[in-house]
Amino acid sequence: MGMPAAGKPRRRRRRLLPSRLVTLSNMAASMARTCSYVSRRISCFLLKRLHPRLALRHRFHGSAVAHNGLLLSLNKRGILKDSFPENAAQDQLPRLLQSGSQTVYCGFDPTADSLHVGNLLALIGLLHFRSAGHHVLAVLGGATAQIGDPSGKTSERERLSADSIEANTHSIRESIQRIFTNHELYFHDGSRELGTVTVLNNRSWYKDWDVVAFLSEAGRHFRMGTMLSRHSVQSRLKSAEGMSLTEFTYQVFQAYDFYHLNQIYGCKIQLGGTDQLGNLMSGHEFIHKVSGEEVYGLTLPLVTSSVGDKLGKTAGNAVWLNRDKTSPFELYQFFLRQPDASVEGYLKLFTFLPLAEVERVMEQQREEPGKRLAHKRLAAEVTKLVYGKEGLESAKRCTNALYQGSVQALEQMSDEELQELFREAPFHELLLEAGTTVIDTCRKISAIPEGPKGYRMVSEGAVWINHSRTDKPEQVLIPKLHILSNGLTLLRVGKRNYYIIKWLGL
Incomplete structure (x- = not known):
């Protein structure tokens, strides 16, 4: 099933225009060579003189989102954590969502050849907006992957080659399209028309920029004090390794992404993990200065392991969303083995079951805990979303063959399934x-x-x-x-x- 195309992008005035043809990697290298010394001196001076600005955020409460069914539902499920600016969830955002279909975006840097379970929650957030009739943009960071997001990182990422980023981008694009297609096939009830979904690559709007033109047009709207106050910057500046100029500018590029999507697609809402709040704030401030438009940021909770570690590439404990890295059986088993204390929360976060159905499943679990019905339902729902109905059947065959000694399951397995299982x-x-x-x-x-x-x-x-x-x-x-x-x-x-x-x- 093909992906529905988004509506025609709309062009708006006051767009920042590109100049000479220079790749973003050359742009980043040029910035690093010419500005690294100045950046170090300014950073040292300002850190002594400035106190970090307090991030304006609003913790979600039921009363704050009671005026909008979608926000209320996402809040009850635990999918929404913070909003920006401070009063967005109380008044402006509910009114915006009620006024008609909006465009929402979330970015994914292709720093690996697959997304992971931590990214899945962001995709699920987009799917909820799409199910409510809003249009969604999944933006692949073909350009920003060359910069490297410092958020939540203790050291700078190794630089990736252009060929690696291109291959990663292709793989992740296929994964996103697969998950959106599976959602439409198996989880959309048809009661409401779905919004459009478009997968973009931010390299398409950076490849024609000249470094001097970009700094002249965009850079003048950012203040060093504000940029230095971001938590992702503060934590790295205090570390032994410090932070490169390249990483320091990441928030500029993510802010410009939001601006570009706002101007071309009318996008007014950005989703991101809680570690992205500083970048979301930068985008809001940049757009407000350049065009005066009001835009909003919503953060999602970070998915952590049973001991509280973030699940992701950097932590080295990622559960991937591509079959050649994590098979349907392995994904199924990951959710099947979640602690009892986590399963209800994960049913709300990672499935599209109505909350009343979640409560019914949990009641069955409490009555017969040995059957682990909630765990099995969680594992089945997530596996079907990521790998489709065939993937779920494969996971069950592998489970029966390995743990129940089923010869019949072995006979039904393909060469690929056996090799995935072992x-x-x-x-x-x-x-x-x-x-x-x-x-x-x-x-x-x-x-x-x-x-x-x-x-x-x-x-x-x-x-x-x-x-x-x-x-x-x-x-x-x-x-x-x-x-x-x-x-x-x-x-x-x-x-x-x-x-x-x-x-x-x-």
Whole structure:
């Protein structure tokens, strides 16, 4: 299913115009060479003289969002955390959303070849707005990935090549389109017309900028004191590594992104994680200075592990949204294994179940906790959103094959599923010859030592074939017992050493 196209972008006056053709990477390098010394001196001086400005924020409360059904629903689900400016959730934003379809955006820098579960919550936020009839923009940072967002980072990102960013952008674009398509297929009830969804790359509006022209036009609207007061900047300036000029300017580029989308697409709302509040504020201030328009920022909670660590690339504990990095089975198991204390909150955050249905599922869980019905519902809903109905069925087959010893599930599995399930297992293709025995098979794939020791391992029951122990080394392989109907054999030696065999010549 193709993605619906957004309405025709509208052009508005007072747009900042590009000049010479210079790539953003050259622009960043030029800025770093010419301004790094000045930046260090100014930073040291201002940090001694200025106190950080307090971020104007408003913690969501029911009374603040009671006038708008969408905001109230998102608040109850825990998806919205803060708003900017301070009074946005009380009056202006509800009135704006009630006035007609709005355009909302969220950005994703392609610093890896896949999004992760932390990004999924941002996509779900966009999906809720789209379901309410609003138009959404998913902006891929093909340009800003070359700069590197310092928010929540203790050190500067390694610089990515242009080819890596392009490949990452292509992969992430496909993931976003897949998730939006799955939502439309499996979760939209059709009671209301969906808003449009458009995936953009911010490189398209930076590639023609000249560094001097950009600084002259955009840079004059930013104040060093304000930029230095941002938490993402303060924490890095106090660290041993410090902060490069390139990273310091990231908030300028994200602010300009918001301005550009506001001018071309009429976008007035930006979503971002709580660590993005400073960048959202920069965008609001920049737009207000340049065009005088009122725009808004909404932050989403950061997804953390059971011990409170942020789930993401930097933390090294990411659960990815691409099948070649995290299979449907692995995603399913991630949510199935969540602590009991987290499951209700995750049902509200990561699924589109009505809140009354969430409460009903939780009541069933309390009545029969051993069945873990809430965990299973959570895992199923998220897996279907990310990988579709086929992905969910694959996850269930893998679960049954691995944890319930189901031979039927093994027979229904494809080569790809078996390799996903046993990622570390060697995969062998063998020609099935007449009279092939268990010991022949084990030796051909080097699953056991040569000589008497290997023979003895089979005799003593250390080898399992398709979940059944075998202790007869000279046993000739029997179809449907040792070789499944799909032409595969799952062989295990000991407790953890798996081997996958695909038989040829059947």
